[in-house]
Amino acid sequence: MPLKHATTLVKSLCARGAVRHARAVFDEMPDRDVVAWTAMLSGYASGGCHREALDVFRRMLAAAVVPNEFTLSSVLTACRGGGGGGGDAASIHAIAVRRGVDHMPYVVNALVDAYASRGGGDGLVDARRLFEALGEGRTAASWTSMIAGYARWGQEITGLQLFLQDDAELSPFACSIAIHACASVGNLYFGQQIHLLSIRKALGANLAVANSLVDMYCMCESILEARRLFDEMPERNLVTWNTIIAGSSRHDPLMAMQLLVDMDLEPNCLTLTSITSACAGLAALKCGQQVHGAILRRNYGDDLKVSNALVDMYSKCGSIFNAKKVFNMIACKDILSWTSMIGGYGMNGYANEAIELFNSMVHAGVPPDHVVFMGLISACSHAGLVDEGWNLFRSMLSEYNIQPNKAIYGCVTNLLAHAGRLSEAFNLIDTMPLTADESVWGALLGACKMHKNVELGRLAARKIIEINPDAVKTYILLANIYAADSKWGEYAVTRRLLRATGSSKEVGMSCIEVTHKMYSFSTADSSSPQVSLADEVLQILVQHMDEAGNDFVVNISRVA
DNA sequence: GTAATGGACA
Numbered sequence: 345m346p347l348k349h350a351t352t353l354v355k356s357l358c359a360r361g362a363v364r365h366a367r368a369v370f371d372e373m374p375d376r377d378v379v380a381w382t383a384m385l386s387g388y389a390s391g392g393c394h395r396e397a398l399d400v401f402r403r404m405l406a407a408a409v410v411p412n413e414f415t416l417s418s419v420l421t422a423c424r425g426g427g428g429g430g431g432d433a434a435s436i437h438a439i440a441v442r443r444g445v446d447h448m449p450y451v452v453n454a455l456v457d458a459y460a461s462r463g464g465g466d467g468l469v470d471a472r473r474l475f476e477a478l479g480e481g482r483t484a485a486s487w488t489s490m491i492a493g494y495a496r497w498g499q500e501i502t503g504l505q506l507f508l509q510d511d512a513e514l515s516p517f518a519c520s521i522a523i524h525a526c527a528s529v530g531n532l533y534f535g536q537q538i539h540l541l542s543i544r545k546a547l548g549a550n551l552a553v554a555n556s557l558v559d560m561y562c563m564c565e566s567i568l569e570a571r572r573l574f575d576e577m578p579e580r581n582l583v584t585w586n587t588i589i590a591g592s593s594r595h596d597p598l599m600a601m602q603l604l605v606d607m608d609l610e611p612n613c614l615t616l617t618s619i620t621s622a623c624a625g626l627a628a629l630k631c632g633q634q635v636h637g638a639i640l641r642r643n644y645g646d647d648l649k650v651s652n653a654l655v656d657m658y659s660k661c662g663s664i665f666n667a668k669k670v671f672n673m674i675a676c677k678d679i680l681s682w683t684s685m686i687g688g689y690g691m692n693g694y695a696n697e698a699i700e701l702f703n704s705m706v707h708a709g710v711p712p713d714h715v716v717f718m719g720l721i722s723a724c725s726h727a728g729l730v731d732e733g734w735n736l737f738r739s740m741l742s743e744y745n746i747q748p749n750k751a752i753y754g755c756v757t758n759l760l761a762h763a764g765r766l767s768e769a770f771n772l773i774d775t776m777p778l779t780a781d782e783s784v785w786g787a788l789l790g791a792c793k794m795h796k797n798v799e800l801g802r803l804a805a806r807k808i809i810e811i812n813p814d815a816v817k818t819y820i821l822l823a824n825i826y827a828a829d830s831k832w833g834e835y836a837v838t839r840r841l842l843r844a845t846g847s848s849k850e851v852g853m854s855c856i857e858v859t860h861k862m863y864s865f866s867t868a869d870s871s872s873p874q875v876s877l878a879d880e881v882l883q884i885l886v887q888h889m890d891e892a893g894n895d896f897v898v899n900i901s902r903v904a
Numbered sequence: 905g906t907a908a909t910g911g912a913c914a
Contacts, residue, residue, distance in 0.1 A: 347905080486910085560913095
């Protein structure tokens, strides 16, 4: 068979996925030129067989066949993302330099991509150097390789700055990568810049770009802006719906439920996961059970993320029995499964069960993290298990080699202070190796209000106001501490300071589900007839509790 | 007769 025909055969066999047969033909070829070698190499590379592609390349060099630009582009695709090891990109770079790389723009772009996807400090620096040297020769692919490389290796901001240069060449792909980078670091400012850029370059019509923008606004907690974009989109697919539903399930669960009703596509597993957490946010048990039914009917019951969301939903709805039932059915539990269940026990007052489950988790070989300890220590705090909580806190460093963070210190402060051990709590803050923030001092202040400790309360409030002069809640708490101690002069001063901040505390809303309907209300709300009815019922309950004696009251307040 | 670079959005 003539050499040309055999090469064509190798190529077409590779294109059909019959790489092994292609290799058999290739091995039978008596003399192989650079085109034949490249055909075989590219067959491996484009089929994802990076190791084999690099092996063919090495054999080719050993056979003293000189690679051309076709060969080099092909072999570089096998060096991407560490698939064949970054060292190969450098050696191929060296060959390319000897062959006159300046005349091979495709090879330079492939090098930029190989270096950028290898990442690390050197990889990105090397990629950037080549990228800069390209000058006018840069194409949309060069920009995408760079920004994807930066985004992938945690240098999103550097990538975005590069992207915002005037001469950046935008493609929908590059644009959506850039927007995703803004979303993952939560940088609204850059996100808006790229949004403007995408409007100027008429890329907004691209569905992936628009979807990324909706996601970016959700991740930057601009849910209303995300919703506005969503409403304006002429075309929406399942990803669009899932993006806005996932975003609103975190910030506006009622909106997520409404979106599900409006959705004109069949919801999938991801949709229902978000809806489950929306139900958790609303503490809507009936709704959550219906969603659970929908999940089972669609055979999504084995999905790990769905199951974890269900455990969390049942826990937050107070249905710990159902939470445990779902948890027990999870075949391969991950750290989120354990955290949800441990947190579920904790928030429902079952601190001992939470600790027991934590021990099972450690026994199962799952290393605990900060979040698990947050759940555990706050469980102990709610249940008044101060010593247990303290021992868990101590074991973080001594047994699990986890350095407690500020959130943990806040939690332990709360544990001690809540139980009335205010000076120990203060001592902890005073000696902690991190700078106490608003939440840590806030935990102390809250407990000072509860235990009517004016001295420490004043101190904690002063610390918080130093950190954040607009901490409205702090002034109110401090004023209440003074009021409880009949210190009316200081009370008046604090109220005046509060007015001086010029802000008002946003009204806390609560929701409750009664016979399949959701009711929302706030304190001192007299707008709806249901509230006055609820007030009457509450009065009767309080009366019953008084008659039942103090023990009963204590139990109720622990549950509430 | 050989390569065609970037591959995102839940």
